[in-house]
Amino acid sequence: MAKRVTIIDVAEAAGVSRQTVSRAMNDAWGISESTRRKVLEAADRLGYRPSRFARNLVTREKTHALGVMVASFGNPYYTDIAASLLAAAAERGWQIMLTAGESGVEEALSLLAPQVDVIVGHFGIADERLRDVCGGLPVVRMESEVPHDAERLPGFHSVGLDMQSGIQEAVKELRDRGARRFGMVESGHFQRYFGTYEPSARRRWYEEAVGEALSGVVIGDESISGGGRAFAELMERHPDTDAVLMFNDLMALGAVQSAHALGIDVPGRVRIVGVDGLSLGEAVDPPLTSIALDRDELARHVMDIVEILAGADFARIDPIERSVPSRLLWRGSA
Amino acid sequence: MAKRVTIIDVAEAAGVSRQTVSRAMNDAWGISESTRRKVLEAADRLGYRPSRFARNLVTREKTHALGVMVASFGNPYYTDIAASLLAAAAERGWQIMLTAGESGVEEALSLLAPQVDVIVGHFGIADERLRDVCGGLPVVRMESEVPHDAERLPGFHSVGLDMQSGIQEAVKELRDRGARRFGMVESGHFQRYFGTYEPSARRRWYEEAVGEALSGVVIGDESISGGGRAFAELMERHPDTDAVLMFNDLMALGAVQSAHALGIDVPGRVRIVGVDGLSLGEAVDPPLTSIALDRDELARHVMDIVEILAGADFARIDPIERSVPSRLLWRGSA
DNA sequence: ACAAGTTTCGGGAAGGTTCACGATAGGGTC
DNA sequence: GACCCTATCGTGAACCTTCCCGAAACTTGT
Structure with missing residues (x-):
């Protein structure tokens, strides 16, 4: 050596x-x-x-480093978030160290942890394991839903996404434009992950919003092709459906393609709404209507928390929980 | 304090x-x-x-950190590259520290430099300034073309993209499928940047490959909408065109949308080929045919160089120049 | 109770750099 | 030649943690 x-x-x-x-x-x-x-x-x-x-x-380590872990870097949902995070961090003089969880969340984290001051991301593992692997570093979780009332470990904070208002707004707008029968494609992710199926918050809010007008719900894979397949199945089983909420934009992209292949006019025959507000949604034809996560506000919240945590004595801070509202992004597909 | x-x-x-x-x-x-x-x-x-x-x-700093700078994180071209880089780096036990040049290349770099061992990226500034701001750190440039014979400063290495073979292959394939009149939408980026227009390498290779069959070239903005506008202009000025090379995939996306709006069948009436092979190209309909940069191989080359540089005595290493070949990715739009 | 072994803890050093300040040398002034 | 000034360079300390190894305390066996 x-x-x-x-x-x-x-x-x-x-x-x-x-x-x-x-x-x-x-x-x-x-x-x-x-x-x-x-x-x-x-x-x-x-x-x-x-x-x-x-x-x-x-030189007294004046520069702070933020460790960011996303599930996959090939997924535009995460890269969009990373982009907003990067911008917000740069604005406040933080450096970002990035890693992805695709090949081993814990290994990647144990490499990342010693290099940074705070860790933020989507992890998919429990607080306990996270704490072990992060060596006591404060962690900010980005949740895909509003943080539930789970008992957070000290040092674990979170920012969640409140979709209720966005979904309500979308359903109202769809109704105003004449939609009568509402379908949904739900994610099978939870089911595959936890074995037992539990309806997502998105589904619960949606069903509450549409009430009697629900035509049917189909479960699909969280991917473009998975969304396409599930959409086709939905339209076959419930042909009267004239508005569909897709679990996310990736699946909605598949639905639009599938509709095109099946000769179903969008939005003439059926209106399609996604969730996430991916920038990618603008690049397709018709551009995707979506219930958008305001990523810049998400990033702002994250950086707020991060700076609080970095400001000494983080250990004494009680878990912080915030949520960012969603808003309807009306584009061409609905 | x-x-x-x-x-x-x-x-x-x-x-x-x-x-x-x-x-x-x-x-x-x-x-x-x-x-x-x-x-x-x-x-x-x-x-x-x-x-x-x-x-x-x-603990003897066993972990190495790679600083990555991309022009913009909102551009799928760069996020795709970053994704490959991230994967390749993780495989070799390197951490990646990421930054974007959108708001001040030099400022971002001066923050990044003290935190990492090597810097790699797209910079858009000259070697001299880069050296000043990076404090003598070795730099690997990712070029959009094959490195020209410019005099590299010591400590500056590069990986370029060789598009000649891919363009030749694409033109041959287009010919085989019946294309007779070849158009191109060229980037106006160089012109805006340097004041004086100089044909891109892509254009030169393309013109050499199509020879007499060139119908026309139009210059457009490097964006989706810019590609759409330029494509429309090309088809208006040279209506006999039945095959188009778009400068990159982003512009090609715009071309496909524009064709759709104009009622031009793709690929029936005109075949459209992009450059870059963005993963985003699969998400649209029809999926984009593209002359693809093999990002994984690019990342491999970069990491090869990086590891050579990290292996002591980097200062004595002569500038390394590599290039990765492109390959034709035949999908639906051509 | 004593020897031997095990567990628990502390002191000194190392790791590589920058900062504060003191030392040295050369030049100019009177 | 004494004095001061400036340009240049070196010494000791500090930054904060972990590693090595020895000391102390405690446990066990006879």
Whole structure:
């Protein structure tokens, strides 16, 4: 194992002191041009690289780092969120260290944790395991629903998404435009995950909003193709459906494609509404109507919490829970 | 300015030594349950957080950090690349610290640089400025074309994209399928950037490949809508065009939408080919045919270089230049 | 009760850098 | 030549944690 080249090695090689090397490297004031060149040459020859840890240690670590974990980076839902987070963090002078949970949440986290001050993300594992793997770091969870009243461990905070208002608004708008029979494609994710099916909050709010006008609900995979298949099944089993809420935009994209393939006019024959408000939804034809998560506000909330946590004594702070409202993004598909 | 709570403060508060506090925090072996609790309680009370820099300093900084800068995180081209980079980096045990250049490339870089070992990305600024702002860190550039023979500064490496083979392949395939008149929508980006227009490598390769069969070239904005407008203009000015190369997939998306709006059948009346191979291209209808950048291979090359650079003595390494080939991704739009 | 072993804890050092300040040398002024 | 000033460079300390190893305390066996 090659020993690290330190500032002292360079100093000796150049025949000067540490301090002089430091001055040369940071092109500081108080060093003659000739010795600077001499030192730089020696550093070059030895392949010297200052240790960023030693440097940050002594410069009082002014920069804060935020660890962000998303489930998958191939999913536009997460990249959109990461984009907003990145912007909000940059605005407040935080650096973002990013990782994805695709191949081992715990391993990725244990690598990320020692490098950052706070961790935020979608994890899909329980608080207890999270605490073990994060080494006591404060954690901010981004939930896909309003945080339920679960007992949070200390040091665990969350920002949830309140979809009730958005769903109500969407149903009202659909009604105003003449929709009479409301269907929904629900996610099978929970079921696959927990074994037992439990209706999602989205479904509960939707059913409450449409009441008697519900035509049917079909469960599908959380993917474009899964959404397409489920949509086709829904239309076959409940042909009178003229408005559909898709569990998310990815599935809604599949539904639009599927409708096109089946010769079903959108939004003429059936109106399709997604959830998430992906920017990707603008790129398709017709552009996707969606109940949008305001990602910038989400990011703002996250950064608010993060800064509270970073402001010393985080350990004494009670779990913070916030939620961001959704809003209807009326585009072409409904 | 509140002084930092150190391990010594906790030790004094708990009436033990540093070492014991360290043991308690890292739940190491060799400490009784009662003292552990006592220490943890004291740490909690004081709001103690171990310094990640001091810790990493002594644990010999085994984890390497890669700084990644992309132009914009809202652009799927960059997020796709970031995704591949993230996967490749995770595979080799590197952490990724991400930033975007949207609001100030230099400022973002100067924040990023002290935190990482190598920097890679799309920058849009000259080597000289980059060197100043990165403090001598080695840099890997991702180029949108094959690295030209510019004089690279030492410490600057690059991976470029070789599009010639992909474009040739695409033109051949289009010919085989009956295309006779070839148009292109070119990017106006260079022109806006440098004032003076210079044909892109894509255009040069394309014109060389189609030869006499070129119907016309129109310049457009590098965006969905810009692509749509330019495509419409191309079809109006050169109505005999039956195959179009769009400068990139984003613009191609606009072209497909525009064609739809104009009642032009794709690919029946005109075949549309994009460049980049965005995963987003699969989500639209018809799915986008594209000359794809193999992002995983790009990421592999980048990580290869990065690991070479990290392996000591980087300063003595001559600029490395690599290029990744493109390949034709035949989907529905051509 | 004593020896031996085990558990628990502390002191000194290391890790690589920057900061504050003191030391040295050379040049100019009188 | 004494004095001061400035430009340049070096020494000790600090930053905060973990590792190594020895000391102390406690447990067990006889």
